Amino acid sequence: MSFSLAVVVPAYNEAQVIGTFHARLAGVLDGIDAACRVIYVDDGSSDETWPMVVALAEEDPRVAALRLSRNFGKEAAMTAGLDTADADAVVVIDADLQDPPELIPELIAQWLDGYDVVYATRGERDGETRTKKFTSAAFYRVMEKLSDTPLPRDTGDFRLLSRRAVEAMRGLRERQRFMKGLFAWIGYPQTSVTYHRDARHAGNTKWNYWRLTNLAIEGITSFSTAPLRMATWLGVSAAGFAFLYGLWVMFKVLLWGDPVRGYPTLMVVILFLGGAQLLALGVIGEYIGRTYAEAKRRPLYYIESRRGGLSCGGDSGKAGRE
Template structure:
């Protein structure tokens, strides 16, 4: 089990209690890797105390907040399971009680078994609508990488799927897309997403917008192609308008220049140019960050579980 977290001191104990109850009932050997992504609220101290009394728990502490995508990668890097690895959020919106259904799908021979949301309790209509729209946009422009709709990070992956995923070391990470990119036989398990058990979400609309841009620019060049087509259409419109102005001047004269139309054309062309430059800048910034080859994360401390020397 890989569990990334940031400032989740209110839910750690309850999550671990429910996780232990579910996993012990499966009768399988298991380990949970908690990845503390630079928490500042006491989560680190609580995880240390929990790890001392829980033989199945390992803790990976990052040197600062690197973001959930990097924290998930750190957990996958430190997961020692030889059979399967599961990713789940700690806020209990993804109920641990769904885990047996994911394991059952994996036992049927599927390499990836992902939990697909039927409903989303505790979320407003705006967040539901924007999430719905994002998944549908990605389905249209994703090309060969088809992002399953209404699917988060909650999933089980076979060891070979995890090993394939860990070969992808790009700095701008959109894990939902990377999960889909590696392929392998997959199965969806529907479930009802619960409301957050405690605390506040770390994903405000600004961060969700950043994640959406990350996902779109990481897996498709459609925005660049759209900018090209927009420039072509604008050029054709400008050419047609210019021809009209010339013909009107030749046949009817031009005693008074049209200030409103001139301003409209200038503003239109300027906005198209700036928007196109912005799209190019998004891709150029990602090339710049990839070229620096910085590590995805830095571990300040790794406390392995009591099972670290035994096959998982």
């Protein structure tokens, strides 16, 4: 069976590893009987990533490269790659070699069996602290409980998508993007392949705990209204507690009287109610902020430069396509 394959590789400051990654990826593609294309998306790197990607495009006719006008973030870089890719199957993979390119033939085999999305699920995970593993596992399990869209556990962005799955992704133009959730939201037959995740080959991870926390908030607020519901129930609980406490104070005064006392209790009640209100306002503010960002309808990205032969599907290659 003859088919075309595109591999989308978002990259940000990956100069230390991009050469090794491409060598391994090229070896895998050499063994696949398909018309292959590799699309590197440089997300505004400040190191030598872009010159190295340009050199790869000059040496290997299968390589195409996009450079975004600034650092828009990995989610936007992946979107730019998916907008550009025109193939029967598209693989999304990071350049840090934690996700092995050698797994691609197995993803293709599952796709040929009829699945539209084949995602790689992490089994063993090298090079990560216990805290990182625990917080990652906890996030996926919390999302599983909160979201109406089933989100695969322990699964990153490494996956294969069929042409119709890519077309579906192109139709999702929201600004607050949580790609793992969007991949799951489109539906279609999906399956997983479990693999051993290696430690990062070189360089430093771009995902510190601050960025990971923001990504978790993005995912929860993008695919669940549970925080709003929790804020509502917190408000109801606080109001109920205040009402019952008010009844207790009234009966206590009627039965035993009440000299001027109770300052600590009064402060506790005031702080509790104030804290509950601020928490609820904070949750509501998160959703309002996201609504504000969507209402502005700014483009998701702008492309500064292109190198290599790019074959675009329809109008999907437009910079910052709506």
